Amino acid sequence: MSETKAKIDPRMTALLRDIGEKSRASARELAKVRPELKDRALLKMADDLVKKADFLLSENRKDIEEAENKGLQDSLIDRLTLTPERIEKIALGLRQVASLTDPVGEIVRMWTRPNGLRVGKMRIPLGVIGIIYESRPNVTADAAGLCIKSGNAVILRGGSETLRSNLAIGELLRDALRQCGLPQGAIQIIPVTERSAVLEMLKLDELIDLIIPRGGEGLIRFVTENSSIPVLKHYKGVCHVFVDESADLDMAESISINAKVQRPGVCNSMETMLVHEGIARDFLPRAVKAFTDKGVRIKGCAKTREIAPEVEEATENDWYEEYLDLIMNVKVVESLEKAVEHIEKYGSMHTETIVTENYKSSQDFINSVGSSTVMVNASTRFSDGFELGLGAEIGISTTKLHAFGPMGAQELTTTKFIVFGEGQIRQ
Amino acid sequence: MSETKAKIDPRMTALLRDIGEKSRASARELAKVRPELKDRALLKMADDLVKKADFLLSENRKDIEEAENKGLQDSLIDRLTLTPERIEKIALGLRQVASLTDPVGEIVRMWTRPNGLRVGKMRIPLGVIGIIYESRPNVTADAAGLCIKSGNAVILRGGSETLRSNLAIGELLRDALRQCGLPQGAIQIIPVTERSAVLEMLKLDELIDLIIPRGGEGLIRFVTENSSIPVLKHYKGVCHVFVDESADLDMAESISINAKVQRPGVCNSMETMLVHEGIARDFLPRAVKAFTDKGVRIKGCAKTREIAPEVEEATENDWYEEYLDLIMNVKVVESLEKAVEHIEKYGSMHTETIVTENYKSSQDFINSVGSSTVMVNASTRFSDGFELGLGAEIGISTTKLHAFGPMGAQELTTTKFIVFGEGQIRQ
Numbered sequence: 116m117s118e119t120k121a122k123i124d125p126r127m128t129a130l131l132r133d134i135g136e137k138s139r140a141s142a143r144e145l146a147k148v149r150p151e152l153k154d155r156a157l158l159k160m161a162d163d164l165v166k167k168a169d170f171l172l173s174e175n176r177k178d179i180e181e182a183e184n185k186g187l188q189d190s191l192i193d194r195l196t197l198t199p200e201r202i203e204k205i206a207l208g209l210r211q212v213a214s215l216t217d218p219v220g221e222i223v224r225m226w227t228r229p230n231g232l233r234v235g236k237m238r239i240p241l242g243v244i245g246i247i248y249e250s251r252p253n254v255t256a257d258a259a260g261l262c263i264k265s266g267n268a269v270i271l272r273g274g275s276e277t278l279r280s281n282l283a284i285g286e287l288l289r290d291a292l293r294q295c296g297l298p299q300g301a302i303q304i305i306p307v308t309e310r311s312a313v314l315e316m317l318k319l320d321e322l323i324d325l326i327i328p329r330g331g332e333g334l335i336r337f338v339t340e341n342s343s344i345p346v347l348k349h350y351k352g353v354c355h356v357f358v359d360e361s362a363d364l365d366m367a368e369s370i371s372i373n374a375k376v377q378r379p380g381v382c383n384s385m386e387t388m389l390v391h392e393g394i395a396r397d398f399l400p401r402a403v404k405a406f407t408d409k410g411v412r413i414k415g416c417a418k419t420r421e422i423a424p425e426v427e428e429a430t431e432n433d434w435y436e437e438y439l440d441l442i443m444n445v446k447v448v449e450s451l452e453k454a455v456e457h458i459e460k461y462g463s464m465h466t467e468t469i470v471t472e473n474y475k476s477s478q479d480f481i482n483s484v485g486s487s488t489v490m491v492n493a494s495t496r497f498s499d500g501f502e503l504g505l506g507a508e509i510g511i512s513t514t515k516l517h518a519f520g521p522m523g524a525q526e527l528t529t530t531k532f533i534v535f536g537e538g539q540i541r542q
Numbered sequence: 543m544s545e546t547k548a549k550i551d552p553r554m555t556a557l558l559r560d561i562g563e564k565s566r567a568s569a570r571e572l573a574k575v576r577p578e579l580k581d582r583a584l585l586k587m588a589d590d591l592v593k594k595a596d597f598l599l600s601e602n603r604k605d606i607e608e609a610e611n612k613g614l615q616d617s618l619i620d621r622l623t624l625t626p627e628r629i630e631k632i633a634l635g636l637r638q639v640a641s642l643t644d645p646v647g648e649i650v651r652m653w654t655r656p657n658g659l660r661v662g663k664m665r666i667p668l669g670v671i672g673i674i675y676e677s678r679p680n681v682t683a684d685a686a687g688l689c690i691k692s693g694n695a696v697i698l699r700g701g702s703e704t705l706r707s708n709l710a711i712g713e714l715l716r717d718a719l720r721q722c723g724l725p726q727g728a729i730q731i732i733p734v735t736e737r738s739a740v741l742e743m744l745k746l747d748e749l750i751d752l753i754i755p756r757g758g759e760g761l762i763r764f765v766t767e768n769s770s771i772p773v774l775k776h777y778k779g780v781c782h783v784f785v786d787e788s789a790d791l792d793m794a795e796s797i798s799i800n801a802k803v804q805r806p807g808v809c810n811s812m813e814t815m816l817v818h819e820g821i822a823r824d825f826l827p828r829a830v831k832a833f834t835d836k837g838v839r840i841k842g843c844a845k846t847r848e849i850a851p852e853v854e855e856a857t858e859n860d861w862y863e864e865y866l867d868l869i870m871n872v873k874v875v876e877s878l879e880k881a882v883e884h885i886e887k888y889g890s891m892h893t894e895t896i897v898t899e900n901y902k903s904s905q906d907f908i909n910s911v912g913s914s915t916v917m918v919n920a921s922t923r924f925s926d927g928f929e930l931g932l933g934a935e936i937g938i939s940t941t942k943l944h945a946f947g948p949m950g951a952q953e954l955t956t957t958k959f960i961v962f963g964e965g966q967i968r969q
Contacts, residue, residue: 324943345943370967377968488961489961490961493963516772529945530947532947533916539921541924
């Protein structure tokens with residue numbers, strides 16, 4: 116780490132400091148802006164992205180050509196490709212963010228002290244947020260939109276393979292800010308691809324209030340290890356479905372299938388199904404068949420394989436695995452407590468669900484599972500900001516400080532105390 | 543830093559890891575405990591501290607003797623001294639914490655999605671909290687009490703000069719936990735004085751969720767620079783009183799005097815008074831006299847000295863100063879905006895108050911000052927957890943992430959999402 120740092124170019128230090136200072140100044144201005152002005156700018160951004168789609172597509176084309184020349188995988192090229200439909204979807208996202216309630220200025224609580232002081236907590240923006248992400252250029256607009264909505268300035272650092280696309284999107288967004296009388300510096304795209312730019316960014320703890328990395332585990336670890344700024348982390352999603360003894364078997368099958376196969380490549384899909392031993396003989400044969408029919412490869416514990424011998428043997432490491440694919444584990448457990456113990460040991464504090472018809476089991480599961488989202492009789496796939504009703508999502512935190520679970524606009528704010536007196540002094 | 547780390551003793555690593563693991567296991571247990579059990583333990587702690595005061599006083603006596611032999615300053619020795627009255631006060635603090643509403647399990651909000659899913663946010667403990675503090679042995683009980691109340695395990699590391707007192711207090715608190723059927727490991731005192739113990743503690747990012755340093759700027763910087771665990775920081779309190787053009791002059795005098803002299807050595811006392819130029823000629827002569835009568839040394843800007851020539855000249859550095867003493871700065875400003883700019887530049891985001899009879903000024907000040915506590919017509923001295931109605935205080939955060947301003951039991955919790963479904967799956 117110190118070696119990497121030693122190589123840093125002083126021009127890079129100056130570039131990032133300049134970006135940080137403009138961001139800080141813009142954040143001060145933006146914090147005082149009325150909700151309607153921010154929403155107007157967000158709608159203008161949405162309109163302009165669609166109107167100027169040709170410009171975006173031609174810049175994106177250059178990124179794609181470079182990626183093809185470099186021989187990047189097709190799946191990666193697909194991720195970085197913009198299409199008119201994808202641009203429409205980005206614009207729709209910005210319009211939805213505009214329609215959300217503005218979190219800034221909300222008085223969360225207010226109370227009166229015995230001496231007559233009225234004390235409240237008021238929501239205010241965090242200030243400057245740095246987003247470090249990979250590939251998908253839609254993140255540029257999605258993240259910028261949520262930051263502006265919540266009154267924050269944002270510094271965006273996307274993947275090197277989408278630099279031109281990100282700069283083009285940034286240009287349109289900044290232009291919309293300017294035309295609506297808001298500070299352009301509130302959205303800035305780091306215009307260089309060197310990794311040292313990230314290291315310089317992560318040093319600006321007096322100018323940036325929060326770093327959100329979005330991408331693979333490698334990116335997140337790199338950011339965490341090198342940042343002097345607080346980082347909101349989301350390592351991985353090892354999500355569980357626990358089929359309780361009293362589960363409705365049709366519901367258990369429908370929820371676990373949905374949790375695994377509806378979109379296996381995302382963090383809120385199920386990796387391990389836990390089955391109460393009291394119901395295993397009834398449920399496992401039909402479940403294994405249903406999963407196999409959907410093309411899912413199943414690894415299981417000894418008890419699972421006793422009931423369904425076609426299941427492969429799971430190794431100790433498999434229980435920790437985030438497959439992100441049509442592969443899953445199945446384990447038979449003696450009790451709800453054992454299911455919770457398994458989740459505590461192997462889980463990633465993301466999302467777990469119980470399928471049960473029993474009142475006590477539902478309460479016990481909700482109360483004793485410490486993950487960021489705990490569900491009863493619902494698919495783990497609902498664990499994202501939009502589906503849970505936050506309107507949009509900037510990421511999912513699997514660490515507890517500041518925010519835990521899906522983060523929307525409100526999670527990009529903090530609160531200050533406000534106090535109204537009539538001349539009170541302390542005795 | 544790496545040099546310091548290289549010196550670390552492997553036995554110290556093992557000791558701290560053991561403490562951390564016990565703490566994590568106890569936190570899991572404590573998170574599930576009913577409020578009444580925690581409150582019973584807190585009341586038992588309070589009773590036992592008073593009942594066994596002789597034991598505490600005799601252990602404290604040994605700390606005092608050692609401090610005297612080392613030639614410590616009288617003021618420091620006073621800070622570490624326990625008396626029967628001080629023990630009563632510690633017990634009273636624990637009883638007050640017991641009487642607070644339990645934050646754990648509170649459903650902060652709950653809403654229903656179009657598909658019928660009921661989604662809520664439930665308060666849960668953070669987990670394991672590390673407190674690193676100096677001198678005053680009362681912090682041992684105060685901090686432990688708030689952590690237990692909020693369902694967290696706590697690892698306490700006090701100053702080396704109070705180790706015996708802290709261990710004695712810890713012994714009583716742990717015994718009360720045990721007698722009430724709660725895990726003793728939920729309160730642990732680091733039993734060694736070496737600084738390397740702190741470094742080892744700050745590495746345990748998988749076992750400790752939050753570090754709160756309480757003490758001087760040096761301690762806080764040391765902790766921040768060496769911690770891989772999130773730190774809630776409170777650097778300093780450079781608090782301002784702004785006397786607006788429309789202020790009631792009697793109120794302005796009473797509030798600013800109270801803010802400066804009622805207890806000058808604490809972070810929420812005033813360091814700089816800003817006076818609107820429209821009222822400076824009326825207010826400054828009487829204010830300067832009132833402060834001088836109280837023995838306050840005043841440094842001022844050129845305009846202040848024009849009106850009150852007896853005031854010393856303030857240097858640029860003085861405006862940043864946290865005097866913690868009967869010394870203050872006075873500056874005449876052209877407008878409320880200029881006052882806010884001064885606060886943004888020289889302040890520490892702690893506490894600022896405006897004295898005004900004007901509605902617009904009061905709103906503008908509340909909205910545009912970004913500090914953690916912003917007041918109208920009240921003394922800055924009210925800026926602490928107890929006075930603002932949080933019941934007790936674990937510290938004051940002057941950084942925005944997770945908590946900003948005075949922190950009570952609620953700030954030692956986070957929220958998880960809970961979801962109640964009826965078999966919903968994602969389309």
